[in-house]
Amino acid sequence: MRAWQVQELGEPRDVLRLSDLAETTPGPGQIRVRVLASAANFPDALMCRGLYQVRPDLPFTPGVELCGEVLETGDGADEFVVGDRVVGGSVLPHGGFAEEAVLEAAGSYPAPEGLDDAQAGGFFLGYQTGWFGLHRRAGLQPGETLLVHAAAGGVGSAAVQLGKAAGARVIGVVGGADKAAVARRLGADVVVDRHTEDFVSVVKEVTGGRGADVVYDPVGGGTYDRSTKCIAFEGRILVVGFAGGTIQTPSLSHALVKNYSVLGLHWGLYPGLDPNAVGECHVELSRLVGTGAIAPLVSERLALEDLADGVQRLADGATTGRVVWVAAP
Numbered sequence: 001m002r003a004w005q006v007q008e009l010g011e012p013r014d015v016l017r018l019s020d021l022a023e024t025t026p027g028p029g030q031i032r033v034r035v036l037a038s039a040a041n042f043p044d045a046l047m048c049r050g051l052y053q054v055r056p057d058l059p060f061t062p063g064v065e066l067c068g069e070v071l072e073t074g075d076g077a078d079e080f081v082v083g084d085r086v087v088g089g090s091v092l093p094h095g096g097f098a099e100e101a102v103l104e105a106a107g108s109y110p111a112p113e114g115l116d117d118a119q120a121g122g123f124f125l126g127y128q129t130g131w132f133g134l135h136r137r138a139g140l141q142p143g144e145t146l147l148v149h150a151a152a153g154g155v156g157s158a159a160v161q162l163g164k165a166a167g168a169r170v171i172g173v174v175g176g177a178d179k180a181a182v183a184r185r186l187g188a189d190v191v192v193d194r195h196t197e198d199f200v201s202v203v204k205e206v207t208g209g210r211g212a213d214v215v216y217d218p219v220g221g222g223t224y225d226r227s228t229k230c231i232a233f234e235g236r237i238l239v240v241g242f243a244g245g246t247i248q249t250p251s252l253s254h255a256l257v258k259n260y261s262v263l264g265l266h267w268g269l270y271p272g273l274d275p276n277a278v279g280e281c282h283v284e285l286s287r288l289v290g291t292g293a294i295a296p297l298v299s300e301r302l303a304l305e306d307l308a309d310g311v312q313r314l315a316d317g318a319t320t321g322r323v324v325w326v327a328a329p
């Protein structure tokens with residue numbers, strides 16, 4: 001089977017190699033799937049560079065999430081049978097950037113029927129992360145103001161939709177006019193193009209000076225610093241990622257003086273520490289798919305051989321929504 005492999009660390013376009021590999025046998029509790037679709041996530045790009053908190057031994061196949069059809073079940077993986085259509089996070093080094101991949105059965109879930117393969121291949125991580133961030137960590141309430149950075153991106157687009165579904169007023173920050181149009185179509189009430197506008201003054205203006213109750217920050221660096229200038233009394237800033245390249249460095253004296261919270265979010269811990277909550281979240285997210293409240297934004301459906309360029313564009317900040325490789329486009 002064909003699989004992209006990282007054999008040395010560097011820029012995705014330079015280090016991803018399309019190889020022919022033998023099929024893998026699933027271990028106990030695991031399932032082997034035919035990959036129907038797998039979205040590129042920023043962590044895939046960071047893993048190519050060796051800059052992610054997870055550093056698989058070389059060589060490895062990236063692709064941290066996917067939608068697949070079960071081909072084989074390992075010992076004790078009784079949750080599924082051959083032919084089931086599932087979504088979940090892959091077990092590296094057998095990621096989704098390949099014709100076949102491996103998942104933990106206990107960490108896999110039925111693919112929502114309302115999603116086609118490409119949408120399902122970009123559904124699991126972004127919406128799970130958004131749900132746990134906005135609801136479990138930040139306790140977002142109806143009527144509150146949610147500020148989402150990189151609002152036209154993968155996790156950002158999911159956060160915009162989930163914020164609207166929760167009854168919040170959503171302000172989306174994006175880089176460029178095309179992404180601004182995307183964020184508006186996603187349902188953001190107010191959109192700020194960071195290339196031409198200062199989001200701090202816009203947030204203050206549209207909230208009557210109060211600021212945002214919740215900030216969803218996958219960018220970090222100066223974006224985080226500026227967010228503290230427009231966070232509301234008792235606001236919550238979610239540290240989701242640092243796609244901008246600089247890790248957030250909170251000033252806790254500032255948090256004290258302005259009375260706000262800084263919340264770390266590492267969704268990847270939940271499947272191990274609270275698997276029931278992940279399952280319940282999947283049920284709720286599948287329900288929201290059914291009502292039409294959420295739907296993954298798939299901007300590019302690629303053949304497997306075109307995926308490395310897509311991962312590079314994601315790494316360069318040039319993509320919207322999800323770039324997905326699809327077995328049957």
Ligand SMILES: NC(=O)c1ccc[n+]([C@@H]2O[C@H](COP(=O)([O-])OP(=O)(O)OC[C@H]3O[C@@H](n4cnc5c(N)ncnc54)[C@H](OP(=O)(O)O)[C@@H]3O)[C@@H](O)[C@H]2O)c1
Binds near residue numbers: 040155179245
């Ligand atoms: N905490 C968790 O559990 C968790 C789970 C999943 C993902 N994440 C993190 O969430 C972040 C976003 O992941 P994603 O896959 O959804 O990516 P993405 O948001 O689709 O892509 C990154 C976006 O960040 C913005 N950006 C700003 N400065 C950038 C720069 N210097 N280089 C590249 N992008 C830049 C760009 O949007 P604009 O131009 O519109 O600003 C870009 O489109 C990553 O840091 C990822 O590790 C965290």
